Amino acid sequence: MEIFPAIDLRGGQVVRLTQGDYDKMDIYSADPREIARQFKAQGAKNLHIVDLDGAKDGWLVNFDSIKSIASEGGLFLQVGGGIRNEERICQYLDLGVHRVILGTVAVTDFPLLKRMVAKYREHIAVGVDARDGFVAIQGWRKVTDIPALEFCERLAGIGVKTVIYTDISRDGALSGTNLEVYRSLSQMALDIIASGGISYYEEILELKALGIYGAIIGKALYTGSLDLKKVIELANKPDEDVK
Secondary structure, X not given: XXXXXXXXXXXXXXXXXXXXXXXXXXXXXXXXXXXXXXXXXXXXXXXXXXXXHHHHHOOOOOHHHHHHHHOOOOOEEEEEOOOOOHHHHHHHXXXXXXXXXXXXXXXXXXXXXXXXXXXXXXXXXXXXXXXXXXXXXXXXXXXXXXXXXXXXXXXXXXXXXXEXXXXXXXXXXXXXXXXXXXHHHOOOOOEEEEEOOXXXXXXHHHHHHHOOOEEEEOHHHHOOOOOHHHHHHHHOOOHXXXX
């Protein structure tokens, strides 16, 4: 299972929100490039980056910070937040970002999503952010009437390969992730990346046993609740050793 340590950016700083609330924000570093270096030194091969300002305001607010991280090299980068047209997709791919995450626009302009998936294939992922089982958009501030699991099935139907599924109520709360929803998602023809609230080593093993493709670890790393080296070791354990 792939592990994606997370860097969430607001105003160029590395931050973490609690349950998607922009008023409940902890600042961890003013140097996102250095945080990326630290993750790499601990064995990370992947990095999940979110432009929180971009997700909320609809444009690439923290592009320069992400460009700086990308210039380091040596990590598989997936980036989301404010990517709402093809030009912005290309801007990130041209930086060397390997996978761009479409969130709000995947809901509000499904025809565009279909075109982008057909054109860029595995370089496009969709971020499905769920609050009480329904898709949320615009930096999690607006909840739609679209059932999140049904939307994931629809994504699989148009050839989306990778979905980052976040249970907003668990995100940043350090109370554990929603394993039940990942049991359902594991049955779909998608590479699912679990996101939101992963706080215990046992959850890494359980997600791996379910066949989940990847897991994003955020606040638990910054608070020291989880050690990245150990998380990666557990994720790389042979399947026969996972109980």
